Structures are given as structure tokens and as C-alpha cells.
Amino acid sequence: MTRRLSTARTAPRPGAAAAPASPWWRDAVVYQVYLRSFADGNGDGIGDLAGLRARLPYLAWLGVDAVWVNPHYPSGGADGGYDVVDHRAVDPDYGDVADVEALVEDARALGLRVLLDVVPNHSSDQHPWFRRALADPTSPEAGRYHFAPPSEAPPNNWRSLFGGPAWSRTPDGRWYLHLFSPEQPDLNWRDPAVAADFEDSLRFWLDRGVSGFRVDVAYGLFKDAALRDNPGSYSPTLFGHGPEQAMTWDQPEVHDVWRRWRAVCDEYPGTMLVGEVCLADLDRVARYSRPDELHQSLAFRLLKSSWDAAAFAEATTGALDAFGRVGAPVSWVLGNHDKDRMVSRFGGGAVGTARARAAALLLLALPGSAYVYAGDELGLPQAHVPEAARQDPIFHRSGGARAGRDGCRVPLPWNTAPGLGFSPAGAADPWLPVPAGWERHAVSRQAGEGGSTLTLYRRALALRKAHPALGSGAAEVSVEDGLLTVRCTGAGGAVRCVVNMGRSTRLVAGPGRVLLASTSRVRSSGSSLALPPDSAVWVTEG
Ligand code: NOJ
Ligand code: CA
Numbered sequence: 001m002t003r004r005l006s007t008a009r010t011a012p013r014p015g016a017a018a019a020p021a022s023p024w025w026r027d028a029v030v031y032q033v034y035l036r037s038f039a040d041g042n043g044d045g046i047g048d049l050a051g052l053r054a055r056l057p058y059l060a061w062l063g064v065d066a067v068w069v070n071p072h073y074p075s076g077g078a079d080g081g082y083d084v085v086d087h088r089a090v091d092p093d094y095g096d097v098a099d100v101e102a103l104v105e106d107a108r109a110l111g112l113r114v115l116l117d118v119v120p121n122h123s124s125d126q127h128p129w130f131r132r133a134l135a136d137p138t139s140p141e142a143g144r145y146h147f148a149p150p151s152e153a154p155p156n157n158w159r160s161l162f163g164g165p166a167w168s169r170t171p172d173g174r175w176y177l178h179l180f181s182p183e184q185p186d187l188n189w190r191d192p193a194v195a196a197d198f199e200d201s202l203r204f205w206l207d208r209g210v211s212g213f214r215v216d217v218a219y220g221l222f223k224d225a226a227l228r229d230n231p232g233s234y235s236p237t238l239f240g241h242g243p244e245q246a247m248t249w250d251q252p253e254v255h256d257v258w259r260r261w262r263a264v265c266d267e268y269p270g271t272m273l274v275g276e277v278c279l280a281d282l283d284r285v286a287r288y289s290r291p292d293e294l295h296q297s298l299a300f301r302l303l304k305s306s307w308d309a310a311a312f313a314e315a316t317t318g319a320l321d322a323f324g325r326v327g328a329p330v331s332w333v334l335g336n337h338d339k340d341r342m343v344s345r346f347g348g349g350a351v352g353t354a355r356a357r358a359a360a361l362l363l364l365a366l367p368g369s370a371y372v373y374a375g376d377e378l379g380l381p382q383a384h385v386p387e388a389a390r391q392d393p394i395f396h397r398s399g400g401a402r403a404g405r406d407g408c409r410v411p412l413p414w415n416t417a418p419g420l421g422f423s424p425a426g427a428a429d430p431w432l433p434v435p436a437g438w439e440r441h442a443v444s445r446q447a448g449e450g451g452s453t454l455t456l457y458r459r460a461l462a463l464r465k466a467h468p469a470l471g472s473g474a475a476e477v478s479v480e481d482g483l484l485t486v487r488c489t490g491a492g493g494a495v496r497c498v499v500n501m502g503r504s505t506r507l508v509a510g511p512g513r514v515l516l517a518s519t520s521r522v523r524s525s526g527s528s529l530a531l532p533p534d535s536a537v538w539v540t541e542g
Contacts, residue, residue: 025212025272025295026329027472028065028369029461030115034337035070035094036080036431037411038374043427047411049095053103055414056110058443062377062454063461066113068214068274070337072100076124078183079162079393080337080409081117082216083124087201097208104209113211115274120198120257121217122184130185134170144194145185146177146223157229158248161236163397166248177227179220179248181393189221195257199264206268218258218275218288218297222251238338239300242280250279258293265295274298274331282322289328296331296369299323303333307346307355307534309501313479316366316486320475323368330368334359335376341408344382351534353379357456357518358499358536364460365488365497365538367475372457375412378441379453382407389433410434415444451520463515463538468492470538482506483531499536506531511539 033052041050049072059067071081074091081091090096104114123130133142147170148155154167154175167175168182177186187194202213224247234244241249258273265271272295277285288297301315319330335342346355356379363370385406390396395404411430414421416439422430439445446452464470473490482502488495495515498508507528514522514529515538522537523530531537 023272023295024065024113024270025274025369027367028113029063029364029464029471030066030068030274030369030371031059031062031064032068032336032371032373033070034080034374034409035072037409039412039414040423040427040430041095043424044093045423045428045430046093047422047431048093049090049099049103053099053106056103056106056112060110060112062458063465064112064372066115066211067107068115068371069117071117071119071216073119076126076183078124078181080391080405082119083122083126083181083184084119085124085126085128087118087198088204100205100210101208108209114209115212115214115272116205116210117216118198118201118213119216120187120189121220122178122180122186125183125185134172137172137174140193144188144191146188146227148175148227150174156227156247157233158227158245159234159236160397161238162394163399163402177223179217181397183393186223187221189253189257190225195260199260202261202264206264206271211270212265212272212274212295215261215273215275215294217278218294219249219254219277219279219285221257222253223248224251239278239304240280241278250284255287255290255293258288262292262294272296282318283325286319286322286326286328289323290326291328296328298331298333298371300333302363303336303339307501309479309482309484309499312362312484312499312501313477316362316475317477320367320477330366331371332363332366332368333371334363335373335408336371337373337409338405339408341380341382342376343379344407348381352381353453354519354534355501357453358501358534360453360457361460361516361518361536361538362484362486362497362499364457364464365470365486365495367472367488370471373408375408377454377457378413378443378446380412380441383410383432383435383438385410385432391432406432410438413438413442415439415442456516456518459516460538467495467515469495494541496539496541497536498531498539500531500533503533505533508537508539510541511537513540514538515540 036047038047039051039055041048072094074085075081076083107114129141132139150173158166160166228247230247274296275288275294277288277297279285288294299319305311305315323330342356343352346352390406392404392406394402410432411422446454468490469488476487478485483506484499486497500506509528517537519535521532
């Protein structure tokens, strides 16, 4: 299979004289910070804004363009901050609004941008609106959620993505809708007060200098107006929703919200919106990034792909095609706070690590923007979190049947001192236990080590910045018997990213220069390169 695909032009490289101006986000590398687990500034065992601020030089050194910070708002604590109590404030665990301002300022001085997370599909059950709605069914606030009168059965057959029915009862017997946990009641976007309040929140943070937002559940917000049953029984997971949930997600009305939000961002030049759109159909995902809607929607197909060349080729060509049709760059994702770490998904141990390193070269070669989840640059595997310490509602609501997401959310190892540098010396235990032996992944260990995963990411990011064919321009994807090749072309020539996903060493014919390899075991073989299984290489054309 060989497909020729191109994406629209992306940002000019610094110093690239006559290149047309193009927005920064089209080919940005965005580093996702799970705030609670990144760095603890005040020693309470919880990552915070002061900790992140102190580590910004690391991110500048690494070479990313922007930081997306997972929710920092006051929260009921039921879903890692995605149950927001006040969208225009900061949870005291993380700091205060002045800390966000200082973060933005420090980031700017280092050439980094800050994106926040906005959570419009639902609020916390502790949100003042929901509390009022519970207290008084006739209040205006009650109209901002989905309530149904007391009855024996719930109003429809919808299921929560975290397990169980999507309806729970209020103390007075009414039903209310929550597509996630019961502590996250869904907002009713047919009530204009909801839309107005979120626009105020966007402006509140944009006025403080942030460069935009990652939009949680951007494919949600509106539900079927009559709340009709979904077509059959189903057990949803977090990603890849299709027609089985046709009444719950992806309603046409939601696109008008993104048009209005786009107009708000247009008042703040250089800002952007990137949506979480977990739909199976990539054309439907891409529709959220039409020119007057969100700037980007995250493409999760690679995140869901197993280590298989055909699956990877299908995921990449599918996204390039679909996003190309609407003129948007693809926003590639291989890891995030909702999915097992890449190293473990791809087999764990040395094999999983080798594959994750190879996958990183693919991620950073493809045209478009790339989202790197904090810790992936250290090659962290999924951590084992003892059941007693697990926090994720998915684990608890599924009665333990689903492991949950805690294992990709443990605090980062910064150095080899006791506590691994996550907190200042003498601090409280970290909020999630860090596995024994984790110091082998520490930043301080990897930073000066030529063969480390951190060094690989840093080199890849520097090359991506320097070479116009990497991360922008056009891509042509081909796959042959386990060998995946992405030929990237830009103003400065062509670079091939070749990934050997097969079982035996393969020859890469006619390379020019090897720019970067994910393993030191690549060998010359006549005029070819011998590429071992589970590795990748960037080569210029001969
Ligand atoms: C998607 C977020 O990434 C996830 O962590 C969260 O649980 C759900 N949305 C609900 O907000
Ligand atoms: Ca702290």
C-alpha cells in the first residue's frame, strides 16, 4: 500500500526568510503536564504550579514549543480534576491565579506557550450550580443540567464511560445525567447561561496570557434533544465511539459552540483550541477542525494501535486524509493520561522500550503537531499502583474489572535522591506511590547519557526544528511486510522515517545520511542500512 498525501503548509522555521507566515500551532510539539504528578513545589506530595514553573527550563532544554496543563481548577477530586467546581479559580493544591500568571510569564521568557484544559461537558457535583439545582428543582440552575422526574427506570439506556448507567438519583428521587462519574453531572448546553459562563471563563484565562485550551470531551456537550435510547446495548470505553452511541455524542449543534469559541480566540491573536474528540470515524473527528471551528482535534487512532505496521499505516494515512480534507494539521498522540504508557502497550521491558523509542521517531517526523505526554520522553512504563492506593473512578466503578489510569499518572522521577526529586527534601509522601527502582528512569540519569530515551527525544526535537521536511510539509506512507516508511518532504528536501515493525532485520535501500536512529544497532550493509526489528531511523534521501 502506498498513498500520497499532503498536509497544508506549516509554520516557517526561524530564519527561513521568505516563508509565508503560518500559525505556530500547526507544527508545534506540545508537552502534556499532568500537574499533580509533574513536580511538587511546596512539599505536600502533590505536583503544583510552583513545581511546574521551576521545571520550565527543563522543557525549554528538551525543545518543546508549548505546555498543556491538565485541569488546575478547584475540583471535587472525583476524576483527577475533571470535575470542576469553579472554572475561574485555581485549586489550592496547585497554587492560585497569580501562579498561573507567573507560569505564563516565565514560559514566555523561555519561548514556551501555555495551554490550559477547559472542561465544558460537565461540572463537579460540588459546583454551586449543581448544589443549587439539587436544593431547588425550580431554580434556574436546575435548567443547566439534565434532570428527569422520579420514575422507576432511568430515562434511557445510556451508559457511563466509566462503567454503569449514565443516570443516578438525586436525594429527592429525580434522575440526573452523568456520562462520566456520578460526581460529574452533564451540563445542558441548550441553556444559554451555560454557554455565556464558559465564554467568560475563556476570556478570564486568555486575559492572563495563556495561548489557548485543550477542550475536554469536545465531541459531547449537546445530547439528542429528546434523550432517545442509543440503538442497542453497549459497554463504552474512553475512545472510539461510533453509531452505537449516536444519541449521546457528536450532535450537530456542538459545532456552533466551536464557531463561537473560535471567534473569542480570534480576539486574542496567536491563541488556539485543541479538542478531545474520541470518535471512531476520523472524518467526523476532523470536522471539529474545520477552518472556523477548533484549530485542532486530537487524532487518537495511533494511541489505540497495537504494534503492527498495517495498523500504524492505516492510522496515519486515515488521519492525514481526513484532516487534509478540512485543511487542518493532524495533532498526533501516542500517549496521554488516559491510556497505558507506550512502553507497556507495546510489550513492556526491553522490547516495549525499543518500540516506544521507534514510535517516538514516527510521532516527531509526521507533518502536523505532536503531543508528548510527560514521562514518555523518559521511557516510563506503566507503573504498578497497589489497589489500596488507586484513585481512578474507572477502577472503582468497574468493581476492579478495569485497571484504571493511575499507572500512567505516577509522579515523575527527576533525580536519584530519596523521593526522586519530585518534592523538596523532607516532603510528604507523593500522592501516588512511585514504584521501586524508578530512579533508573530519572531525568538526571538520562540527561547526559548518549543512548538514553531522553537524549533521543531531545535530538529528535532539535532535528525537527532544524529540518523543514520533519513535522511539516507532506507525507507519503507506505507499508511492506512489517516495514513502515513515511517519506516526509518539505522545502529542504526529503526525510524518510522507516520503522521496522516486523520480526527480522530489514534493509533500507539507498539512504543518504542517517539523521537519527532509535537504536545503536543500525548497521551499514553495502549501499543499504540494516535496521533491526523494533527500531526506526530518519534518513535523508541518497
Ligand atoms: C477526558 C479526560 O482526558 C479524562 O481524563 C476525563 O476522565 C474525561 N474526559 C472526563 O472529563
Ligand atoms: Ca505541592
